[in-house]
Amino acid sequence: MAKKHIVVDPITRIEGHLRIEAMIDENNTIVDAYSSSTMFRGIETILQGRDPRDAGLLAMRICGVCTGTHYQRSIEGVEDAFGITIPKNARIVRNLIQGSLYVHDHLVHFYHLHALDFVDVVSALSADPAKTAQEAQKWAKVAGTTPYIEGEGHFAEIKERVAKFVKQGRLGIFGNGYWGNKHYKLTPEQNLIGVAHYLKALDIQRDMAKMQAIFGGKNPHPQSIVVGGVTCVQDIQNPARIALFKNLLKESTEFVKKAYLPDVYMAGTMYADEATDSKATFTELMQGKGVGGTGGGLLNYMSYGDFRLDDTGFYKSALLFPSGIVYGGDISKVEDVDPEKVAEDVTHSWYEGKNPLHPYDGQTIPKYTGLDKREDGIAYLKTNEKYSWIKSPIYNDTRVEVGPLARMVVGVARKDERITKYVTNFLKRGNLPISVLFSTVGRTAARAIETELMADVMVEWADELAANVAAGDLSTWTEFDFDKVSVKTKGMGLAEAPRGALGHWVKIENGKIVNYQAVVPSTWNAAPRDYKGRLGAYEASLIGTKVAEPEQPLEIIRTIHSFDPCIACAVHVVDTKGKELGVYKIDTQCSI
Amino acid sequence: MSDRIEGVKKLFTSKSARVETNKGDAYYDKLFQTCQARIEELKTQQPINNRLDIGDVLETQGIERRDFLKWASAVTGMLMLPASFTPLVADAALMMNRAPVIWLELQDCAGNSEALLRSDGPKIDEIVLDIISLEFHETLQAASGHQAEKQLEEAIEHFKDKYLLFVEGSVPLGMNGQFGTIGASGETMHDHLVRVAKHSAAVVAVGSCATFGGVPAAAPNPTGAVGVMDVIKGKPLINIPACPANPANMVGVIIHYILTGQVPELDSLLRPKFAFGYRIHDNCERRAHFDAGEYVEEWGDEGAKNNFCLYKMGCKGPMTFNNCSIVRYNEGVNWPIGVGRGCIGCSEPDFWDKYAYERPMADAKIKAPTGGVEKTVDEFGLGLLTAAGIGIGIHAAASAFAGKKEDGGEA
Numbered sequence A: 001m002a003k004k005h006i007v008v009d010p011i012t013r014i015e016g017h018l019r020i021e022a023m024i025d026e027n028n029t030i031v032d033a034y035s036s037s038t039m040f041r042g043i044e045t046i047l048q049g050r051d052p053r054d055a056g057l058l059a060m061r062i063c064g065v066c067t068g069t070h071y072q073r074s075i076e077g078v079e080d081a082f083g084i085t086i087p088k089n090a091r092i093v094r095n096l097i098q099g100s101l102y103v104h105d106h107l108v109h110f111y112h113l114h115a116l117d118f119v120d121v122v123s124a125l126s127a128d129p130a131k132t133a134q135e136a137q138k139w140a141k142v143a144g145t146t147p148y149i150e151g152e153g154h155f156a157e158i159k160e161r162v163a164k165f166v167k168q169g170r171l172g173i174f175g176n177g178y179w180g181n182k183h184y185k186l187t188p189e190q191n192l193i194g195v196a197h198y199l200k201a202l203d204i205q206r207d208m209a210k211m212q213a214i215f216g217g218k219n220p221h222p223q224s225i226v227v228g229g230v231t232c233v234q235d236i237q238n239p240a241r242i243a244l245f246k247n248l249l250k251e252s253t254e255f256v257k258k259a260y261l262p263d264v265y266m267a268g269t270m271y272a273d274e275a276t277d278s279k280a281t282f283t284e285l286m287q288g289k290g291v292g293g294t295g296g297g298l299l300n301y302m303s304y305g306d307f308r309l310d311d312t313g314f315y316k317s318a319l320l321f322p323s324g325i326v327y328g329g330d331i332s333k334v335e336d337v338d339p340e341k342v343a344e345d346v347t348h349s350w351y352e353g354k355n356p357l358h359p360y361d362g363q364t365i366p367k368y369t370g371l372d373k374r375e376d377g378i379a380y381l382k383t384n385e386k387y388s389w390i391k392s393p394i395y396n397d398t399r400v401e402v403g404p405l406a407r408m409v410v411g412v413a414r415k416d417e418r419i420t421k422y423v424t425n426f427l428k429r430g431n432l433p434i435s436v437l438f439s440t441v442g443r444t445a446a447r448a449i450e451t452e453l454m455a456d457v458m459v460e461w462a463d464e465l466a467a468n469v470a471a472g473d474l475s476t477w478t479e480f481d482f483d484k485v486s487v488k489t490k491g492m493g494l495a496e497a498p499r500g501a502l503g504h505w506v507k508i509e510n511g512k513i514v515n516y517q518a519v520v521p522s523t524w525n526a527a528p529r530d531y532k533g534r535l536g537a538y539e540a541s542l543i544g545t546k547v548a549e550p551e552q553p554l555e556i557i558r559t560i561h562s563f564d565p566c567i568a569c570a571v572h573v574v575d576t577k578g579k580e581l582g583v584y585k586i587d588t589q590c591s592i
Numbered sequence B: 001m002s003d004r005i006e007g008v009k010k011l012f013t014s015k016s017a018r019v020e021t022n023k024g025d026a027y028y029d030k031l032f033q034t035c036q037a038r039i040e041e042l043k044t045q046q047p048i049n050n051r052l053d054i055g056d057v058l059e060t061q062g063i064e065r066r067d068f069l070k071w072a073s074a075v076t077g078m079l080m081l082p083a084s085f086t087p088l089v090a091d092a093a094l095m096m097n098r099a100p101v102i103w104l105e106l107q108d109c110a111g112n113s114e115a116l117l118r119s120d121g122p123k124i125d126e127i128v129l130d131i132i133s134l135e136f137h138e139t140l141q142a143a144s145g146h147q148a149e150k151q152l153e154e155a156i157e158h159f160k161d162k163y164l165l166f167v168e169g170s171v172p173l174g175m176n177g178q179f180g181t182i183g184a185s186g187e188t189m190h191d192h193l194v195r196v197a198k199h200s201a202a203v204v205a206v207g208s209c210a211t212f213g214g215v216p217a218a219a220p221n222p223t224g225a226v227g228v229m230d231v232i233k234g235k236p237l238i239n240i241p242a243c244p245a246n247p248a249n250m251v252g253v254i255i256h257y258i259l260t261g262q263v264p265e266l267d268s269l270l271r272p273k274f275a276f277g278y279r280i281h282d283n284c285e286r287r288a289h290f291d292a293g294e295y296v297e298e299w300g301d302e303g304a305k306n307n308f309c310l311y312k313m314g315c316k317g318p319m320t321f322n323n324c325s326i327v328r329y330n331e332g333v334n335w336p337i338g339v340g341r342g343c344i345g346c347s348e349p350d351f352w353d354k355y356a357y358e359r360p361m362a363d364a365k366i367k368a369p370t371g372g373v374e375k376t377v378d379e380f381g382l383g384l385l386t387a388a389g390i391g392i393g394i395h396a397a398a399s400a401f402a403g404k405k406e407d408g409g410e411a
Helices: A043-047 A052-060 A069-082 A088-117 A122-126 A129-142 A152-167 A188-216 A239-270 A282-286 A404-413 A417-430 A440-470 A521-526 A537-542 A554-562 B002-013 B025-044 B054-061 B065-078 B083-094 B111-117 B124-129 B145-158 B189-197 B207-212 B247-260 B287-291 B384-406
Strands: A005-011 A018-024 A030-037 A301-303 A306-308 A319-321 A324-326 A342-345 A392-395 A488-497 A500-509 A512-519 A569-575 B100-105 B133-137 B164-168 B202-206 B237-240 B365-367 B374-376
Touching: A018 A537, A018 A554, A030 A521, A030 A537, A043 A052, A043 A512, A052 A069, A052 A500, A052 A512, A069 A088, A069 A488, A069 A500, A069 A512, A088 A188, A088 A239, A088 A306, A088 A440, A088 A554, A122 A152, A122 A188, A129 A152, A129 A188, A129 A239, A152 A188, A188 A239, A188 B111, A188 B124, A239 A417, A239 A440, A301 A404, A301 A500, A306 A488, A319 A404, A324 A404, A342 A512, A404 A417, A404 A440, A404 A500, A417 A440, A440 A554, A500 A521, A521 A537, A537 A554, B025 B083, B025 B247, B065 B083, B065 B247, B083 B247, B100 B145, B100 B189, B111 B124, B111 B164, B111 B207, B111 B247, B133 B145, B164 B189, B164 B207, B164 B247, B202 B207, B202 B247, B207 B237, B237 B247
Parallel strands: A018 A569, B100 B133, B100 B164, B164 B202, B202 B237
Antiparallel strands: A005 A569, A018 A030, A301 A324, A306 A319, A342 A392, A488 A500, A500 A512, B365 B374
């Protein structure tokens, strides 16, 4: 049994710092995996003792990528504690800020953090521009549209620009990629489309960020949300601002429909053999037939729900994305989410504590136990003990996955009309079985489906805001008596970040925060094992994946990136017994 | 640490916060000659990283020379140089490819990387492909694993003593630095930073965390987080604070470096004066309302609807130095005061413990940086904030009084 001990470290193109160790058998198939975050900041501790009205701005700094999401959840947690219902304008503005983030964030993720797992930049240099234009036509047609970039001339220009760049010798951020790996499956023409859209998306995302800045003040880290409402009254009462928002949204939507969706069809089709080993139809799946392709993982999906559609207040209003939980990929059943059933375990996390605790009672007391042996410049995790700064969230004593896929799955299981329409349209246009969703490729597709839905629905919201203001309603804030409502209370901000279910829990006494816990999407997904030894979502999704060339673990990176990790990573692959039977330090494969 | 506090003190107690924008003909003549000589010398050199000259880029992108000069003229103004420097700034911009950049992320949220992605002058695709040589950037680069580590090692070797090291995120020193490790070897962020900084030409700390510790260093600073300047000594170091830093200021620092071969003139907190010599308050669009005593008194009130001054809602513009009231964010689309929230002082040290409050300084309970006893601003140990806070308070009260008088005694 020839076993390999391969080290890949770090995985890039994610936010933050993460390390994964995995074990492969003699067939290069992953049989075990460990996920570990290697950075701690202690923001929950820092929030203790502060004025709850100030928590949102600080809590937002948990992340600068899904920026503004933590801000809203934190503010909502305090509003929930104080029993405040915000005015209509504030609700819509918050939806627009958050919705802009979804569209922006998903697009940046697909092109700049994930696409290079599918697209070989160097291969694009041998593309035929005329054939590329035809290829672009083909995938745009699948998506029911026309190509974003048309004509061979444009593709020739882009090819020349990239060729010039490559000829210079040093590739900058494109240096040392896995270029030329034969498990890149796109044709040179398809790769050129990918590269062209990658570059265009760099440009487009600047404009998309402006949507958030119009009502948020800036991006990253908007600043217009306060406990009780929003502050951007001059921006909502100025029709030019709403018009600018709509123009930017139109521009973004065009890119989403004409570039992003066709590219997902292209990548999804070319990598479809990895997407599913099940040909189950939609009807069969609604009957609870089994599913799961490469990277499927836990198959338990949870969504807290997001985007309030009316003004009845927290946890009562209709939602764009319904809340719910689906077990085992069985979309014939869906259960309600009960926030009481959320708990965090620290058995394998670098914190003090024994039993899983509900976030209201959660503790964040570091207990770092270090790394294991160091050999050949590599330090290993003590995987039998504590091995991550991430805690292990548990719902109803089960491990679950969160994210866009979870939102789409729960939406379909809830028979939500709008979500079902977008999901079935997407699958129908691509002639794909619904089972493709339960995989690495499906996770990426679900994000694209959601992006199109968000872009479409935001136009309605912008109009609703304009109409409400035009009718004379300029209210942006609900008054409250801070001294009265902050004596002793607690609240939670439960909704969705672009990356999945996000909860902020806050306990307040005498106007001060006495306990604060945030359970973030990447905590659910990137968590280590729990007290029962059960795997987190990243860990589970890697099991069974075949790594064709272990010295270039493209498949691992692709699956981990499909979650859109909000942490920077390191990946280790070790043999089944943890024996070191050879270390492969990888030399550059960049041959140009 | 005491140097830092002294620095803050000096800044707040100085007679005028204004930057000296006219230093006399002799000064600018000399600087012009220095820059000219440097540009001429650079022109004789090949781009050290073989990047394209931006001139070619402009041509291929179909950008008119006139538009380019218009942009260069704006940058010249931003760098607080006389208009006569415009051609030199344009030349310097054309040779930005002489500045390879390595970007490290430590205790960060990637907010500054995201801000860099929003750069519009030049645009990010130009920065990445054509202009500077972004040699290592974890959030953007293709390579992973050993290939990524090798990319970093190669860049350090290839551009020895020539690269600008941009650092995002603070450095945890607690528990021997083990609150943050990077790479297969489990190297602490501290050691990682020291190693990569060793052969840099200059270090640029970007954002509040890398400059002054930022969020992780907020009381009680659970990980012993500090800014880069508390770790790296003996290198030219530039701080570009704010949360996140404005990409215009990042680009400004690079152009200035190309133009002069030196770090720009810095204040006592190592911030470039061209960007941080301005007090938000002095250039604020709502300043007239402050002077007239017209304030927002409650979120969403009539004052808010009329864009009155946000001082009473906790705006820290009077204590904060940054050019956001001039440059704004996201290509000038908006900024925090524009959006009716007020400034949280994010380009100042320890602002989470001193400024980021939804109340005016005069009313704020100041949380001491040590995390200890809370005091009112009047009791706060440094005194410097008292001076600023009360000074502003008096001005505010006087203005309010004046405002009411103008209303015809209605009070």
